[in-house]
Amino acid sequence: MRPEYLGAHTLATYGCYLSDGCAAVVATPTMQKHAAAGIALLALSVSLFLFSPLDARAGTITGVGAIVGAGTVSVPPFFTLSEGNDNQPGGPGFDANVIVPIKRFNSVGYIDIEFFVRTSEPSGTTEYIFFESVDNNTFIDWDMYTLQLGFGLGEGFVVGPADDGLDFDFDTFDPPPTSSAFPIVTLGQDELVFSGGIHSTGSEVYQIRIDVPDGIETFTLRQFPRAVPEPAGVVLAALGLVGLIAWRLRRKS
Numbered sequence: 001m002r003p004e005y006l007g008a009h010t011l012a013t014y015g016c017y018l019s020d021g022c023a024a025v026v027a028t029p030t031m032q033k034h035a036a037a038g039i040a041l042l043a044l045s046v047s048l049f050l051f052s053p054l055d056a057r058a059g060t061i062t063g064v065g066a067i068v069g070a071g072t073v074s075v076p077p078f079f080t081l082s083e084g085n086d087n088q089p090g091g092p093g094f095d096a097n098v099i100v101p102i103k104r105f106n107s108v109g110y111i112d113i114e115f116f117v118r119t120s121e122p123s124g125t126t127e128y129i130f131f132e133s134v135d136n137n138t139f140i141d142w143d144m145y146t147l148q149l150g151f152g153l154g155e156g157f158v159v160g161p162a163d164d165g166l167d168f169d170f171d172t173f174d175p176p177p178t179s180s181a182f183p184i185v186t187l188g189q190d191e192l193v194f195s196g197g198i199h200s201t202g203s204e205v206y207q208i209r210i211d212v213p214d215g216i217e218t219f220t221l222r223q224f225p226r227a228v229p230e231p232a233g234v235v236l237a238a239l240g241l242v243g244l245i246a247w248r249l250r251r252k253s
Contacts, residue, residue, distance in 0.1 A: 058084035058124030059165075059214040061099070063116045068153050070109030070224075071137070074102045084124035086211055089174050097128040103223070104135040108142075110224040112153045116217070123214035125165055130210060135203040136225070142199040144226035145182060147208060149190040149219060157222055160190045165213030168192050173209075180205045199225065 060080040067073045082096035103111060136142060149166055150159040160166050168177065170189040177185050177192050181204040184196035192208060212219070 058086070058120060058126040059212045059216065060118050060120065060126050061097075061115050061128065061212055062118045065114035065116055065218060066153055067111070067113050069111035070107045071103060071105040071111050073104075073111060073113060075113075076100050076102075080126060080128075083120070083126050086125040086127045087169075087172055087174070088127075094127070095129055097126060098131060099128055100131050100133075102133045102135075104137050105225060106137050108138050108140060108225055108227045110157075110222050112157060113221045114153060115212075115219055115221065117212055117219065119214045119217075125211050125213045127169060128210050128212060130206075130208045130221075132206045132208070133203050134199070134206055134223075136199050136201050138225075138227070139201055141201075141228040142181075142225035143195065143197075143228045145179070145194040145199060145206070146224055146226070147192045147206075148222045149210065150222065151216075151218065151220055153220060157220055160219070162189055164216075165211065166190070166216065166219055167211050169209035169211055175209075177206070177208045179207075198228070 060083055061078075062080075064075050078097075078099045080097050082094070085091070085094055085096065088094045101113065105111065134145070147168070148159050149168065150157055152158055167189040168187070168191075170187075173187055176187070177194075179185065179194045179197075181199035182194035182197040184194065186193040186195070194206070210221070
């Protein structure tokens with residue numbers, strides 16, 4: 001399914017996109033606040049664009065393709081206002097390319113978002129800032145949140161190869177990714193792992209950067225949480241481990 005892009009007037013009620021259909025979702029006040037902040041950042045990027053050079057050309061995101069997985073996603077309109085701006089902190093147009101996905105997880109699993117890319121000449125890399133609102137609607141606390149870059153969707157998804165140019169602003173990470181739920185992030189070319197906190201029911205903000213190179217037509221951003229183990233599950237796992245150790249000891253004797 002090809003999603004339609006949503007404007008600011010849809011913040012109160014926005015469309016959502018699933019692998020098996022589409023439904024309307026009423027945004028919570030927190031989600032509206034996060035989305036409004038993201039759109040404000042987009043407005044700022046437009047002003048930055050007015051003072052940025054226009055001669056740089058590079059791989060650019062042109063749209064959103066399929067969305068599959070364990071929840072709903074909406075993507076307000078976005079524009080690539082500064083091509084070829086990779087690794088230029090503080091430079092003209094550095095934060096001019098803003099994308100604001102709004103996600104709701106209804107179960108613990110992955111959500112894949114496919115992006116279309118336009119190749120241009122001369123070749124180069126364009127850096128995007130993703131300002132994401134992620135809503136935990138699973139009613140289960142999360143103790144980890146992982147993002148991956150790669151290709152394909154669903155069971156066909158594969159993490160991208162090393163040094164292919166598509167990455168989470170590797171290896172500068174300037175500025176680094178942040179989350180309002182997790183203070184720790186483990187950095188990698190094609191994987192970010194947020195931890196050290198709890199994402200409970202409700203929305204939290206994740207801010208990341210993605211480098212988009214020439215030479216690709218699509219890429220996939222995959223995200224998935226890890227549920228906090230239930231106490232009963234931890235006890236059962238511990239009992240199983242004790243039983244395994246006892247069985248091995250009996251075999252040796």
